[in-house]
Amino acid sequence: EPEVTQTPSHQVTQMGQEVILRCVPISNHLYFYWYRQILGQKVEFLVSFYNNEISEKSEIFDDQFSVERPDGSNFTLKIRSTKLEDSAMYFCASSDSGTANQPQHFGDGTRLSIL
Amino acid sequence: GNSVTQMEGPVTLSEEAFLTINCTYTATGYPSLFWYVQYPGEGLQLLLKATKADDKGSNKGFEATYRKETTSFHLEKGSVQVSDSAVYFCALTPTGNQFYFGTGTSLTVIP
Numbered sequence: 023e024p025e026v027t028q029t030p031s032h033q034v035t036q037m038g039q040e041v042i043l044r045c046v047p048i049s050n051h052l053y054f055y056w057y058r059q060i061l062g063q064k065v066e067f068l069v070s071f072y073n074n075e076i077s078e079k080s081e082i083f084d085d086q087f088s089v090e091r092p093d094g095s096n097f098t099l100k101i102r103s104t105k106l107e108d109s110a111m112y113f114c115a116s117s118d119s120g121t122a123n124q125p126q127h128f129g130d131g132t133r134l135s136i137l
Numbered sequence: 138g139n140s141v142t143q144m145e146g147p148v149t150l151s152e153e154a155f156l157t158i159n160c161t162y163t164a165t166g167y168p169s170l171f172w173y174v175q176y177p178g179e180g181l182q183l184l185l186k187a188t189k190a191d192d193k194g195s196n197k198g199f200e201a202t203y204r205k206e207t208t209s210f211h212l213e214k215g216s217v218q219v220s221d222s223a224v225y226f227c228a229l230t231p232t233g234n235q236f237y238f239g240t241g242t243s244l245t246v247i248p
Contacts, residue, residue, distance in 0.1 A: 026180070057236075065181070065226065065238040078234050113180060115236075122169040122233040123188040130180035 024048040026129035028114050034135045035104055043099045043132045045114030051127070053120035054097045056089065058082070058110040059131075065113065071097065072120060101134075109136045139164045141227050143239035150217055150246050158212040158242045160201075160227035168229040170194075170203050170210040175224045175241070184212075184225070217246045 027046045035041045047054050056068040069079040071089050086102045097116075101108055111133050115126040144159040162170065169188040173181040185194030190205035199214045210227060227239040 028180075053233075055236075064240050065228075065236075067235045067237070070234050080235070115181075117233065120233050122230050123186075124233060125171060125183040125186055126236055127183070128173070128181040130178075 024127075026114055026116055026127050028112075028129035028132050030132060031130065032133045032135070034137060037106055037136050038103050041101050041104055041134065043101075043112050043114075043134070045097045045099070045129060046095050047097055047114065047116030048118075048127055049095070051116035051118045053077075053117040053126075054089075054091070055115040055117070055126055056099045057113045057115065057128075059113065060107075060110045068099070070120075104134075104136045106136050109134060139168070139229060139231060139235075139237045141229055141237055141239040143225075143227050143242050146224075146241070147243040147245060150244070152219055152246055152248050153216045154246075156212070156214040156217045156221075156244070158225055158227075158244070160210045160212065160239060162208050162210065162227075162229050164208075164229055164231055166231050167205075168231045169233070170201070171228045171230075171236070172199070172201055172210070172212050173226040173228060173238075175226065177223070181226060217244070219246045219248055222246050 054071045059065045070077045088100045111131045113131045114129045117126045171186045172184040174184045185196040187194040187203035193202045224241045
């Protein structure tokens with residue numbers, strides 16, 4: 023079964039540094055998403071992306087965050103100047119239709135630790 | 138607004154016991170409802186879904202029925218196995234764009 027793959031599985035970064043989290047969505051999917059889960063808290067929506075544009079973003083997704091689809095297969099989340107509170111598990115997801123009756127398919131996540 | 142409330146965990150059951158994990162929701166409009174499962178060290182995997190009132194989603198012996206009148210989507214399984222030990226997340230989406238998740242319920246099944 024096709025999978026969403028995320029790299030790296032664990033990223034350790036110094037506070038203030040930039041970090042890029044990478045995702046390869048399922049190949050025929052057109053809708054892409056990032057979520058994060060701070061330890062012990064809910065999985066929270068960050069951003070959705072379709073047709074090379076952000077279609078929706080949450081309050082969490084402020085100016086330090088950006089997303090990009092640099093080529094036909096990768097989807098990246100960049101955090102420009104990391105803060106301690108950015109430490110979390112980050113999940114990438116993709117969907118073929120973006121409609122409410124279809125699930126989003128999630129990767130295994132990248133655990134981001136900010137020191 | 139949109140939100141999901143799940144029963145607090147952790148839940149510990151003996152093998153072959155009956156499982157219920159409660160989930161209630163608040164939503165604008167008519168959302169689709171999902172259960173995802175997260176096994177240790179892995180991502181969120183779709184377990185089942187229901188897209189309209191009175192639909193029953195089912196998979197691997199798990200079931201959940203979309204109850205609009207009680208705004209609930211409780212997860213049930215008649216006989217759990219050790220391999221069902223995982224964290225279970227209830228989720229909804231009104232439009233397909235943003236998913237809203239519950240806090241997750243950790244299940245441990247002991248032999």
